[in-house]
Amino acid sequence: MAETLSIPQHATRRAIYEILIPQIAALVDGEPDLIANLANITAALKEAFGFFWVGFYLKKEDQLVLGPFQGPIACTRIAFEKGVCGAAYTRRQTIIVPDVEQFPGHIACSSASKSEIVVPVFDQDGTVTMVLDVDSDQLDDFSDVDAAGLERIVALIRRM
Numbered sequence: 645m646a647e648t649l650s651i652p653q654h655a656t657r658r659a660i661y662e663i664l665i666p667q668i669a670a671l672v673d674g675e676p677d678l679i680a681n682l683a684n685i686t687a688a689l690k691e692a693f694g695f696f697w698v699g700f701y702l703k704k705e706d707q708l709v710l711g712p713f714q715g716p717i718a719c720t721r722i723a724f725e726k727g728v729c730g731a732a733y734t735r736r737q738t739i740i741v742p743d744v745e746q747f748p749g750h751i752a753c754s755s756a757s758k759s760e761i762v763v764p765v766f767d768q769d770g771t772v773t774m775v776l777d778v779d780s781d782q783l784d785d786f787s788d789v790d791a792a793g794l795e796r797i798v799a800l801i802r803r804m
Contacts, residue, residue, distance in 0.1 A: 651692045661793030664692050669800055678801075683712035685797065689778065690714035696757060697779040700765075701729050708733060708775060715779070719753040727751035729775050732762035736772055738791045742784040754779070761786040765798045774801075 649667055651660060668688050672681040682700045689698045699713025701722055708722040708729055724730045727750055732739045741747045741760045757779040765774045776798050780786065 649688055649691055657693070657787075657793070658789050660692055661789070661796070664688065665793070665796055665800075668797055672800055679712060681801070685776075685801075686712050686714045689797075695778050696781040697754065697777070699777055700774050701777060702774040703733070703772065711774065716754055716756075719751055722751060728760050728762045729777050732764050732775050733772055736764055736766075738763045738795060740786045740788075740791060742786075744779075756781045758783045759785045761790055761794065763791070763794045763798050765801050768802055 649664065651663060655663070668685055671684050671688065675681055686698045686700065689695060695715075697713065697715030697718065699715065699718060700711035701708035702711045703709075707724065710718055710720045722729045724734050728739055728741055728744070728747055729751075731749075739760075739762050741750070744750045744752070744757055744760050747760075759780045759782060761778050763776045763778075764772045765776060767773045776794060778786070778790075778794065
């Protein structure tokens with residue numbers, strides 16, 4: 645298992661995802677513990693991109709509950725119909741929010757969060773089991789490049 649990531653400085657986000665994804669795949673390969681893998685994925689994303697907040701919310705009964713994350717303290721529980729996480733969960737699709745203040749029902753866990761991307765995570769049966777939530781302290785910080793890269797990363801979880 646690698647103890648450090650190899651991420652070039654001054655690379656484009658697309659290039660960083662291309663370099664990061666195989667490293668994350670190697671990191672989680674053979675490790676059966678979901679929480680350990682989620683923790684390492686959040687750490688890798690935070691280290692590679694310097695995002696403000698990166699974490700998972702896991703489906704537990706009738707809500708999303710905070711799982712492994714990197715960043716400041718966060719909201720612990722989110723109803724399926726609330727915020728960007730709830731919207732991504734119920735719509736079963738990645739949601740990019742350029743300005744969180746403009747998203748109806750946004751949950752402000754931190755006033756420093758300015759933009760957000762949330763990616764649903766599906767199990768092998770196609771059920772949404774959790775979401776990956778990434779926040780930036782910059783407006784309009786996420787694009788289709790992030791959506792594609794993060795979707796490839798969460799697809800690794802499905803194989804565990």
